[in-house]
Amino acid sequence: MxxxxxxxxxxxxxxxxxxxxxxxxxxxxxxxxxxxxxxxxxxxxxxxxxxxxxxxxxxxxxxxxxxxxxxxxxxxxxxxxxxxxxxxxxxxxxxxxxxxxxxxxxxVMPPTAGGATVAAWGAARYWHVKPIERLDALRQHVHDAAQRHQSLHMVVVGGGPSGVEMAANLAGLSRRLGVPNDVRLVTRHARLLPAAPEAAARWASRQLARLGVEWRGNLALDAGAAWLDALPAAADDIVLATGLxxxxxxxxxxxxxxxxxxxxxxxxxxxxxxxxxxxxxxxxxxxxxxxxxxxxxxxxxxxxxxxxxxxxxGKPLRDYRPPGTALSIVDLHDTGLALYGTHWWGGRGALRLKRYIDTRFLKRYR
Ligand SMILES: Cc1cc2nc3c(=O)[nH]c(=O)nc-3n(C[C@H](O)[C@H](O)[C@H](O)COP(=O)(O)OP(=O)(O)OC[C@H]3O[C@@H](n4cnc5c(N)ncnc54)[C@H](O)[C@@H]3O)c2cc1C
Missing domain, CATH: 3.50.50.60 (FAD/NAD(P)-binding domain)
Structure with missing residues (x-):
């Protein structure tokens, strides 16, 4: 049967x-x-x-x-x-x-504890980093604005790996399209990548600065959005990378x-x-x-x-044993940050390794 x-x-x-x-x-x-x-x-x-x-x-x-x-x-x-x-x-x-x-x-987790968005965000468009296919629409949106010679004020919320990836790659995309988009990142933590070694987070911060991304820490949206009022221009787009x-x-x-x-x-x-x-x-x-x-x-x-x-x-089932430490590599557009427990390595080689691992994974199913 x-x-x-x-x-x-x-x-x-x-x-x-x-x-x-x-x-x-x-x-x-x-x-x-x-x-x-x-x-x-x-x-x-x-x-x-x-x-x-x-x-x-x-x-x-x-x-x-x-x-x-x-x-x-x-x-x-x-x-x-x-x-x-x-x-x-x-x-x-x-x-x-x-x-x-x-x-x-x-x-994506809601950006505030109560799940509410923030009134000061006004007419900004919201983009969630998941489902991943939404990022295709975001890319198209940046592209369309560039064709109209319109520069965008974009704020990424979240300083974990996905927020850092989004900010770096929005800046990289803008640069490639030749538009002076303003990309900023805000996080509730004092530093970027709170789960990574401090030196690695400082390195990532320097890469964002090189790409023209300004970031601010210790900004919990639950406490209001005064920082938004302080921006030189209202945000057009808010990208939520606030955790999963x-x-x-x-x-x-x-x-x-x-x-x-x-x-x-x-x-x-x-x-x-x-x-x-x-x-x-x-x-x-x-x-x-x-x-x-x-x-x-x-x-x-x-x-x-x-x-x-x-x-x-009718046989006994086996147990899943989660890996203690796993390699993760943050894509910073033209360079990468590899993290493995307390070890880290930043550079183009890390990005090449990420491309190799990801391409090999997808190839298995093509
Ligand atoms: C920007 C970003 C970058 C990331 N990069 C990495 C990385 O480099 N490495 C890493 O390990 N993790 C990364 N993550 C985390 C990663 O996305 C998740 O941990 C991972 O996708 C979870 O895998 P999964 O198989 O559980 O679910 P998913 O990969 O999300 O797959 C779930 C599937 O279920 C389908 N589905 C959803 N709802 C329904 C429904 N109602 N009916 C039918 N189907 C449905 C979806 O379409 C999807 O195809 C990243 C996350 C983000 C947001």
């Missing part, structure tokens, strides 16, 4: 399952994937913003599904009925499942949840339901709070595959 396996979201771990669809079929699964037709790779977010072709920064999930003979449904996932084991889709249809896995990623939270579509699921997402055990199974798995940014490992980074999903993929097969065969 076949077991209906529904995969929701084509995030990093599910890409691995797609590639190993034959193994799942041999174990007795019939697979349906619910996901948009493209996967936008966050490792290439900065490249997308600074002008790389869209196809270089994304994967065609529709063709990948055809190649691996997986049924693909593009209507977004909307809700879940656990008792009757149905996934409800935004187009009103539903799918029955025996086993379910969720890999729907994350959205589990995707909004998991917020009301009838599963055990916490602020980090769907609570999962080390076997990647939901705390409350053995037949429901969750991975990547939408999942919250109970024993160990994980940072929201793509590498977790990449490393969870093989464990998820093994555990789905083991579940079907």
């Amino acid at each position: 076949t077991t209906r396996l529904v995969l929701v979201g084509a995030g990093h771990a599910h890409l691995h399952l797609l590639q190993h669809a034959d193994t799942l079929r041999r174990a007795g699964y019939r697979i349906t994937l619910v996901a948009p037709s493209r996967f936008w790779y966050s490792g290439m977010a900065a490249r997308l913003l600074s002008g790389a072709p869209r196809t270089e920064c994304s994967l065609d999930i529709a063709s990948l599904s055809v190649r691996h003979a997986v049924e693909h449904v593009t209507a977004p996932f909307a809700a879940l009925e656990v008792d009757s084991r149905h996934v409800l889709l935004a187009d009103g249809n539903n799918l029955a499942f025996d086993v379910l896995s969720l890999n729907v990623g994350s959205d 939270r589990p995707a909004y579509c998991v917020a009301d699921l009838p599963l055990d949840l916490d602020d980090n997402g769907i609570r999962i055990r080390t076997t990647l199974q939901s705390e409350s339901h053995d037949e429901i798995f969750a991975v990547g940014d939408c999942a919250s490992l109970i024993e160990h709070a994980l940072p929201k980074r793509g590498v977790e999903g990449v490393r969870q993929g093989p464990v998820l595959l093994d555990n789905l097969v083991a579940l079907q065969r």
Whole structure:
């Protein structure tokens, strides 16, 4: 008898399952994937913003599904009925499942504790760094303004890796287009990249200054936005890079949840339901709070595959052991900052290494 396996979201771990669809079929699964037709790779977010072709920064999930003979449904996932084991889709249809896995990623955290935007932001346009495909629209917007010879006042909110990447690459894009856009960054912390060594943060700060980006720390938006009034001109565009939270579509699921997402055990199974798995940014490992980074999903993929097969065969499931330290490289447009625990390295070589790692990752699925 076949077991209906529904995969929701084509995030990093599910890409691995797609590639190993034959193994799942041999174990007795019939697979349906619910996901948009493209996967936008966050490792290439900065490249997308600074002008790389869209196809270089994304994967065609529709063709990948055809190649691996997986049924693909593009209507977004909307809700879940656990008792009757149905996934409800935004187009009103539903799918029955025996086993379910969720890999729907994350959205941007609201910039203020109450979730409200700031009145002083007035008529500025808002851009969120996730979903990643929004950055394609932002790039086009900067391009269109340049064609009208209009220079923009842009403020990036957030001094973590994604805020720093956005500011550097908006400045780099403006320079390439020959427009004197004013790019600023503000952060609630005293310094950039609070999780990185201080010397690395100082190095990143010098790179931003070289690209013409001014940044200010200790500016918590919750306390108001007086800094905006002090700017020489009102912001046209505000880019929110205020951290990641589990995707909004998991917020009301009838599963055990916490602020980090769907609570999962080390076997990647939901705390409350053995037949429901969750991975990547939408999942919250109970024993160990994980940072929201793509590498977790990449490393969870093989464990998820093994555990789905083991579940079907009645064998024991294995545990996911998160990596203690992982390499991350911040794309600063024409240079890069590699971070590994307390070690760091800044320079063009770091950026070349990032390009190599990211291109190799996407190549696996092309
Ligand atoms: C600007 C930026 C740069 C980053 N750079 C890096 C980096 O270099 N390295 C790194 O490790 N991390 C990076 N991150 C963090 C990274 O984005 C996430 O940690 C990572 O994408 C999480 O992977 P995931 O597989 O959980 O989800 P995702 O990669 O977000 O994939 C989830 C998928 O689910 C789909 N989905 C969402 N909602 C639904 C729905 N309702 N129905 C169906 N499908 C849905 C989405 O379309 C998406 O394809 C970056 C983040 C940002 C914002």
